[in-house]
Amino acid sequence: MQQTTNTILMIRPINFRMNEQTAVNNYFQEDLDLKNAEINAKAQVEFDTFVDKLKEVGVNVIVENDDILMDTPDSIFPNNWVSFHENGNVGLYPMFAENRRKERRDEVFIRLEKEGFIINNIIDYTSAEDEGVFLEGTGSLLLDRFNSKAYCALSPRADEDLFIEFCEDFEYTPIVFTAYQTVEGKRKAIYHTNVMMCLAETFAIICLDCIDDKKERRNVLKHLKEDGKEVITISEDQVNNFAGNMLQVRGKNDKRYLIMSQAAYDSLTEAQIDTIEKHCEILSSSLETIETCGGGSARCMMAEVFLPKKN
Template identity: 50%
Template sequence: MSKQITNHLMMIRPVAFHRNEQTAVNNYYQKAEENASAEEIQQQALEQFDQFVEKLRSEGVDVTVFDDTPDPATPDSIFPNNWISFHQDGVLRLYPMYAKNRRLERREDIVAGLKAKFKVSDVVSFTNWEQKAAYLEGTGSLLLDRQNKIAYAAISDRTMPEVLEDFCDEAGFDPVTFHALQTVDGKRLPIYHTNVMMCLGEDFSVVCLDSIDDLEERENLVETLEETDKEIIEITEEQKEQFAGNMLQVLGKDDQRLVVMSSAAFHSLSDEQKAQLSKHGKLVHSDIHTIEKLGGGSARCMMAEIFNPLK
């Protein structure tokens, strides 16, 4: 049976982290930094990244770190789960990205470095969709229930039905789609990535159901989660804004389950929610506030899970 969680993660160490204007057009979580130089922002992001990696490793997580390169400029390279996904049968999948400067994050030397440590049976690319201005941004767009072969996806500019269909046909998943919205200047607009409002573990799902305004879509999502025996842990729209939907369950030492999130997400949760989550693993959190504020992504976005077997 397919594994849902893994002990192996890939993360990318930032070299020139900053707010990406190309992604800010539809990522409403990105904020502008005031009173900080580019050097200060990079230094803060680097310290927060290193502390996060150290925390994961201290829990026994195997983290493979690659350094970003100064040229070409890729301010969002810290979020590698959008351009690549890893699979137990040894396949790597590459994804079409909305922002042109994010496409530069796909690096052949990283793929080569991974092949040195992990078995890679095939590389499947969906990047040709970029020529048709159609996108699917990896496990930001796709929440994969690997055990039940279900791909959950919130439709947006970065998660398009035709690419989703292509992925599902090729990888053998069934899609469950819905529209997840957030309020921006009084209007309900699409949330840019599914993994901002939802997280999927072995036996649970953290989900902001309030962001799904279409009650039929909401009901369908709940039914599918219940049918696959996932405990639903609901979060509010306010908690979602603190990245409480952007969590990841991973394996630590001796197969201990960990539920990893940012400190902002952790502190937004109620005691009851923390108790619910603690049934599914030790809660691990790290302060990544600069990365969250300027990048508009959080802990889960920084961790690309590797399911390929070790060599």
């Protein structure tokens, strides 16, 4: 199994704004004092620049436009509702915010099949929404595809039982913990695992300070180290600058890149940058509007496509 892919699915926003339905437990979102049309226009510029940078280094980016009739302000973050796997399986996930459920669109699958990808089976967990149970794709699930391990920080958007069910269906070993951030002096569960942790082929970036339980922290570290990953720790302040929200992808000639936002890059120390660059090159892009209003960053915008291709 490959840990990294050369193909990324991205959704170009049409109605991007601060989503009032996700702000209740995404403490990274802030209200910009701008009209929605202005926010969307700025987000589109950031999106297009980001896509151009990825394409320049040889990443295969499949851009699908959002549907204007849907009113889906967070559609720019497709990794939360879908995951694509090497055996042709697709995971469909239950979403906390009702207006995010409309992001799941068959057009995306039709587009991938047109691009020559094979979808064998859709494993659909979305009926869990009826019970108020959620698991938001590779926002909640951090997949070590090579070692068949899945890391999950439990939160209102990541249910433990459903996570275990996913691991049984997709044959992953589950590693469960809770990650917290300080919000107005209180410790609150971080909404997605992928804002405090990133898994690459030979290294992992993680905020250990977010894992308050020492036993859970030791367990996560044990798994990372036994799989030979160099562990790069980041601070909570760096998490707030989206330094956990990164993704390793492959460009032309299979060259590896760690993709992150400009804010994430600017928050890193020289020593952290040097350590990352021992493993792969860094590619960053400014995502200021998307991060501020959406509460998500570079990794959230990229749904990795591992599906097999037709010969």
